[in-house]
Amino acid sequence: MTTAVRKVAPPAPRRSDDGELRRQFDRDAIWERVVKPGHRLPSATLLEADLGPIHLDRLRLTGPIVLVFFRYASSPRCNEALASYEDLLAPALAGSDAHLVAVSPQIPERLAEIKRRHDLSFFVAGDVRHSLIDAFNLGFHHPGADVVLGARRSVLPFPAVVVADRAGVVRFADVRPDGAGHPAPAGVLAAVHALS
Secondary structure (H helix, E strand, O other): OOOOOEEEEEEEHHHHHHHHHHHHHHHHHHHHHHOOOEEEOOEEEEOOOEEEEHHHHHHHOOOOOEEEEOOOOOOHHHHHHHHHHHHHHHHHHOOOOEEEEEOOOOHHEEEEEEEEOOOOOOOEEEEEOOOOHHOOOOOOOEEOOOHHHHHOEEEOOOEEEEEEEEOOEEEEEEEEOOOOOOOOOOHHHHHOOOOO
16 A cells, blocks of 8 residues: 655745735845945035035045934934934034034924924934935835925935945944934944044
């Protein structure tokens, strides 16, 4: 007597599994493309809330640039992060030639609110055209964000800090997934000191 062995195909993935696999694939693809040490700082012009256009190419000639990417002025988590950077990071950088620049896709007129609320001593600038956010692959679509941003696109950046040296080479990049907080000021400061 012989026993027949029947090959059984694995069950077809359910639609919810397909959706989850697709979301995981998209997340993995995003993380493969985000800015990393060794990348170049693009030539970009940002709109500072009080000063108007600031050119990153010119700014980096006078010192390293610390870019802090945040969502918008009314975000509680972003308010907390920028207030912390004002208290702990800005004073520590004051004796160096490094420039601290907070970057959001929000229009500068609305960014002035957060700058004044926390009396921020560093640049707070709008990347309204997403030139820097797109170059670093930090943006993700968030439906309805265009209303709060005052912009044409509903794209928000992941919480991130990027440090570039005077040559425009990224030396430090800490990008956090959506929902995570910004990097601690101590880690950012260590990255800046490592450039000396």
